[in-house]
Amino acid sequence: MSTVSKNGLKSSLLQLECHFTWTLLKQDVDLDELEETIGDQIKFLIKSNITNYNLQSYVSHLKNMDEEALRNLKKAEEEIKKNHPDEIARRSLVTWGNYAWIYYHMERYKEAQAYVSKVESSLKNLSSNAQWKFQFPEIYAEQGWALIKFGAKYYQRAKDCFENALKNEPNNPEFNAGYAIAMYRLEDFSHRQCEAVSPSLQPLKRAAELNPKDTFIAALIALKLQDLKRADEGEKYIEEAMQKTPDLPYFLRYAAKFYRRKGEMDKALEILTKALAVSPKSTFLHHQIGLCYRGKLFQLKKTTRYPPQEQVDELIRLSIFYFKTSTEQKQKFFSAHTDLANMYAQAKRYEEAEATFQKAFQINILSYSDEQELYYHYGNFQLYHMKSESKARRYYTEGLKIEKDSHARKKCRHALKKLLEQRIRAGLEDATDFGTLGLLHNLDGEKHEAVLCYEKAVALHPNNEEYLRALCELQLSISN
Known part of the structure; x- marks a missing residue:
């Protein structure tokens, strides 16, 4: 194929609406986990x-398995013939x-061009409008579902896609479900679930x-009502859904989460064990079972003054x-890594805790709130188990320096402020303590308090460029 015609083909490929043109980046997702989710x-x-x-x-292609990718497209075609024979x-x-894109990557340009032509001629027959995408809301919906699967960075785009799909078909159950799930995920990701009003509740109820x-x-509605301190109302949704799909793992995992958060660990474990029998390889279910045993451990310690050591050891085990x-099934499962590290620390298995935290730091698909969460937990590990205040301070500060609001960032700020105030009360303060406290006050918009802290930091460490620059910038902002 000549360079000119190859460039022309590439230009035509970029005009197509498909997974290859939707900017779904493989570095943002764990491909093995995504494959498992789709399979389930x-x-x-x-x-x-x-x-x-x-x-x-598309996932098969990202894993360099183009023949497998073609087999999956064949299955998609069979589904289309079965479900939409007239369209x-x-x-x-x-x-x-x-x-077209897979054949292009396989350097089978003739076949790639044939599929491009197939799309172009179909569009001429189906639509006279250049903005044809607006006439086919199912394409927006398909893009929305793909975006949701690629994780938190994509939730806003997913929501926008489903909004566009709903403009044409406002009563479509699938589009409403996609929109509601995108809203729920966005809210969950931004940790807004503790607020009194939930933007996702109405779309979820509409989808139901x-x-x-x-x-x-129904399970997502129940969890959202639980967030809003309306757990009794939420439980009715769980009970009704349990009658409809008693063996569906996708429902059972969230039903179990509802009861775990309610404190009913044994009921949650019963549901999870049932789900695991149907879906034995599910990493999500294994993690949820671990959370239940951890919950039982915390309950035991809270309700029993001297809990039997063998019982404590068994729950930790x-x-x-x-x-x-x-973590073994899914090496990029961030929450499972931090939970495992914290549990090793509980068992005083500090080397294994440290090694697990370091594995978590190596995960390359962390969102900013995941990173902040990791710094918070690692700071706690350094403070409470390694007894290193300086390292705890450093990691809480790293979490704060990621300048995106989240629940984890608030936890870093609170832990850091508490640590610094304790040190100052005990007369152990140094320049770093005052400099860090200055940073905290500045983040909270308390500029005068920040100036006082930085002045104390400079007095203790006169040539520190970071403190001098921060002090200078603050004084200029106040005078302006």
Whole structure:
């Protein structure tokens, strides 16, 4: 193929609406975990799997398995013929776009061009409008589902996609479900669930009205009501859904989460054990079981003045077993790593705790709130187990320096302020303490208090450029 025609093909490929043009970056996701999630959905969710096979195909390509990618697209085509026999061209636009890109990457340019032509001629027949995407809301929806699967960085874009899909079909149950899930994930990610009003509750209820069989949505409603201190109302949703889908792992995992957060660990464990029998390889379920045993440990310590050591040891052992299983199955499972590290610390197995924290620091798909959470937990480990105030201070400060608001950042700030104030009260303060306290006051908009702290830091360490610069900037901002 000549360079000119190859460039022309590439230009045509970039005009297609498919997974290859939606900026879904493999560095933002754990591909093995995503593959497992898609496989579970194909197996357990009773609905058309066109979207899942298309996404599975893209994941296969990212894993350098293009022949497997083609097999998944073949399955997507079979689903289209079965579910939309009267709309094959319209429903195949994303699938054909994916075919074109995979053949292009395989250097099978003739086949790639054939699929590009197939899309272009179909569009001419289907639409006279250059803004054809607006006429096919299912393409927006498919993009939205893919974005949700690629994680927190993509939630806002996913929400926007479902909003666009709903402009054309406001009563479509699938589009409403996608929009509600994107809203829920966004809210969960920004840790807004403790607020009195929830923007996602109404969309979730709307999605449930349009599809009463969707027990996954019912479980999310229950969890959201629990966040809003309306757990009794939430439990009714769980109980009704349990009657409808008693064996669906996707529902059961969230039902168990509801009871765990309610403090009913044994009930949660019973549900999780049932789900694990259906989906034995699920990392999410193993992690949730670990959380239940950890919850039982905390309850025991809280309610018993001198808990029997063998009981404590057994609960720690079980927690470690399930957390460790999760990290082995899914090496980029951030929460499982921090939970495992903290449990090793509880067991005074400090070398293993340190090694696990270091593995967590190596995970390359962390969101900013994950990073802040990691600095917070590692700071606690240094303070309470390693008895190193200086290292604790350093890691809490690192969490604060990631200038994005989150629940984890607030925890870093609170822990750091408490530590500094204790040191100053005990007369142990040094220049770093005052400099860090100055940073805290500045972040809180307390500029005059920040100036006083930086002045004390400079008095103790006169040539420190960081303190001098911060003091100078603060004084200028106050005088302006």
